[in-house]
Amino acid sequence: MSQSGMVAIEITAATVKxxxxxxxxxxxYTVCDMSALAGGGKLLHFTSGETFHMGCxxxxxxSRHISQLPGFLAPHPRRYAGARRR
Numbered sequence: 001m002s003q004s005g006m007v008a009i010e011i012t013a014a015t016v017k018x019x020x021x022x023x024x025x026x027x028x029y030t031v032c033d034m035s036a037l038a039g040g041g042k043l044l045h046f047t048s049g050e051t052f053h054m055g056c057x058x059x060x061x062x063s064r065h066i067s068q069l070p071g072f073l074a075p076h077p078r079r080y081a082g083a084r085r086r
Contacts, residue, residue, distance in 0.1 A: 005066040012053045013042040020062040024052055 010019060019032045029052070033045040041057030056061070 006063045007066055008061055009064055011060055011062045013040060013056050015061070016042060016044065016054065017064070020064055022062040023059050024036075051057060 006021075010020070011017075016031060016034065018031055018033065022029055022031070029044075029046040029048060029050065032047045035043040035045070037043055037053070042054045042082050044052045044054055046052070068079075
């Protein structure tokens with residue numbers, strides 16, 4: 001399993017994280033920062049410099065690195081990986 005793998009997950013204003021990659025209006029954006037808004041929403045700041053107001057009831061799909069998911073355990077290198085035949 002690679003640490004750089006991505007999975008698609010549903011996100012809300014309560015679960016969005018920095019580094020999430022989402023598509024809004026057919027364009028991909030990566031969340032670099034966010035600000036809390038009154039009523040439970042968030043103002044997402046993207047690496048492109050654009051912003052997006054995500055309401056508290058908005059549900060979007062995002063790509064997230066597997067290593068950012070709860071309960072993820074990084075794979076341990078094989079003990080004898082160097083001794084394996086090629």
